Amino acid sequence: MTNSSIGLIRGIAPLALLALSxxxxxxxxxxxxxxxxxxGEAVKEVKLTGNNGVSVVLITLGATIQAFNVPDKNGHVADITVGYDKVSSYIDAPNYWGQTIGRYANRIANGSFKLDGKTYQLTQNDGTNSLHGGKEGFDKRNWKLASVKTNPDGTVSATMTLRSPDGDQGYPGNLDVTVVYTLDDSGSLTMQYSATTDQPTIVNLTNHALFNLGGNGWPYGTYDEKxxxxxxxYTPINDKLIPTGELRAVDGTVFDFRNGRMLYDGVRDGSDEQIVLAHGWDHNFVLDKGHTDKPELAARLxxxxxxxxxxxxxxxxGLQFYSGNFLDGTLLGKGNVVYRMGDAVALEAQLFPDTPNQPNFGSAELDPGxxxxxxxxxxxxxQD
Structure with a gap:
C-alpha cells in the first residue's frame, strides 16, 4: 500500500465511521x-442529505451545486462552496460558481474550431475566446428536474436534463445532456454526465464549484490550504490564457503539486511568467493517470x-486548477460575503483547453450513435 493510499484511507475514516454508527x-x-x-418558470431546489452530516443543495438553474455543507473535525458544519442565495443574483451577476459547464468547458481560441473540414464560429465571451460554452452556456439554462429518488443501495440522487439545439452558441447538432448527482453516507457526491448528438459535435462537460474548506466567508481565504x-x-498558456501546445514538466516550478503544496506558496511568484500571465494559477494539469474508465484521484485539498x-x-x-484570481471584491455572495481574490479555488475535471484546435491534445468529438x-x-x- 502506498503512502498516498494510506492518506486517503485515514482521511475518509471519520465520516465513514459516523455513517456506520x-x-x-x-x-x-x-x-x-x-x-x-x-x-416565471420555477427554479427547483433539491437537498440531498447523508447521515454523516454532509448535505448538498442543488438548483436547476445551471444544474448548480448551490451549497455543500460539510462537518469539520469537531462536527461543526459549514458550506464549503461560494455562490448566491437567490435566483436574481445568479441571473444579474452571473459567474461560474457550482454550475454544470458546457457545451465545452474552458477556453477555445478565437471561439472557432474545425470539424470534418467545416469551420464553426462560437460566441466569444472571453476577449476573442469562447469560454465555458459561450455567452449563453449550460450554466445559464434552467435544466429539467427529471427525477429525485432513493436508490436501492441507500444513496439519494437527483437527475437533471437539458436539450441544446443545433446551432446553440454556434455548436453543431442537437445535444441531449443528462447529469445525475448522487450522495452517499460516506461523504461522496458523484456526478455522472452523459450526452448524445444527432450530428458530429464537440463536448467537454464539468462542474465549476469553487471551494473554501474553511467555509463560506473564511477570513483567510484558501491560502492556508494544501x-x-x-x-x-501541465499546459502553459499565452497572454490570452490559451495553451501553447507544450506539455511542460512541473519539476522545480510552482506548478509541482505532486507532494502537496500550500496555496500561499507560489501564487504571487512573479519570477514565473505563467503566474504573471494568469494572475496566479489558472492552468490545466495533465493527470498522470490519463483518461480512465473508472474515477481516479485528480486532486486532494x-x-x-x-x-x-x-x-x-x-x-x-485533465484538471484545471484556478486559484480564484478574478474574485475582485465586487460580488456579494451567500450570507452577504464579499468574495475577494483567493477566497475559493476551482478544481475542474476536463479535457484540455482548446483541444479541438490542438490535435496533440486528443479529441473532443462526439458522433451520432x-x-x-x-x-x-x-x-x-x-482528519486530525
Missing part, C-alpha cells in the same frame, strides 16, 4: 422551489484548522 438512518432527498426565472495534484506535466479534506476523482485526463460519459466525484472527509 447510525445504521438505522439513511440518506434523504427533499425538493422545493428556489425561486423563479424572469419568465493542494495535491498527481500531475508531472486539505485544511488543517478545520480538518476538512476534499478529494476530486474523475475519469477525465456514441454516448459521451464522464464521472466526477467530490469526496469529503476529516
Amino acid at each position: 447510525n445504521p438505522v438512518q439513511a440518506a434523504t432527498a427533499t425538493t422545493s422551489d428556489f425561486g423563479k426565472m424572469p419568465n 493542494l495535491t495534484i498527481p500531475a508531472s506535466r 486539505e485544511h488543517a484548522q478545520s480538518g476538512r479534506v476534499l478529494e476530486v476523482l474523475t475519469t477525465a485526463p 456514441q454516448t459521451y460519459h464522464r464521472t466526477i466525484i467530490y469526496r469529503v472527509s476529516t
Whole structure:
C-alpha cells in the first residue's frame, strides 16, 4: 500500500465511521422551489442529505451545486462552496460558481474550431475566446428536474436534463445532456454526465464549484490550504490564457503539486511568467493517470484548522486548477460575503483547453450513435 493510499484511507475514516454508527438512518432527498426565472418558470431546489452530516443543495438553474455543507473535525458544519442565495443574483451577476459547464468547458481560441473540414464560429465571451460554452452556456439554462429518488443501495440522487439545439452558441447538432448527482453516507457526491448528438459535435462537460474548506466567508481565504495534484506535466498558456501546445514538466516550478503544496506558496511568484500571465494559477494539469474508465484521484485539498479534506476523482485526463484570481471584491455572495481574490479555488475535471484546435491534445468529438460519459466525484472527509 502506498503512502498516498494510506492518506486517503485515514482521511475518509471519520465520516465513514459516523455513517456506520447510525445504521438505522439513511440518506434523504427533499425538493422545493428556489425561486423563479424572469419568465416565471420555477427554479427547483433539491437537498440531498447523508447521515454523516454532509448535505448538498442543488438548483436547476445551471444544474448548480448551490451549497455543500460539510462537518469539520469537531462536527461543526459549514458550506464549503461560494455562490448566491437567490435566483436574481445568479441571473444579474452571473459567474461560474457550482454550475454544470458546457457545451465545452474552458477556453477555445478565437471561439472557432474545425470539424470534418467545416469551420464553426462560437460566441466569444472571453476577449476573442469562447469560454465555458459561450455567452449563453449550460450554466445559464434552467435544466429539467427529471427525477429525485432513493436508490436501492441507500444513496439519494437527483437527475437533471437539458436539450441544446443545433446551432446553440454556434455548436453543431442537437445535444441531449443528462447529469445525475448522487450522495452517499460516506461523504461522496458523484456526478455522472452523459450526452448524445444527432450530428458530429464537440463536448467537454464539468462542474465549476469553487471551494473554501474553511467555509463560506473564511477570513483567510484558501491560502492556508494544501493542494495535491498527481500531475508531472501541465499546459502553459499565452497572454490570452490559451495553451501553447507544450506539455511542460512541473519539476522545480510552482506548478509541482505532486507532494502537496500550500496555496500561499507560489501564487504571487512573479519570477514565473505563467503566474504573471494568469494572475496566479489558472492552468490545466495533465493527470498522470490519463483518461480512465473508472474515477481516479485528480486532486486532494486539505485544511488543517478545520480538518476538512476534499478529494476530486474523475475519469477525465485533465484538471484545471484556478486559484480564484478574478474574485475582485465586487460580488456579494451567500450570507452577504464579499468574495475577494483567493477566497475559493476551482478544481475542474476536463479535457484540455482548446483541444479541438490542438490535435496533440486528443479529441473532443462526439458522433451520432456514441454516448459521451464522464464521472466526477467530490469526496469529503476529516482528519486530525
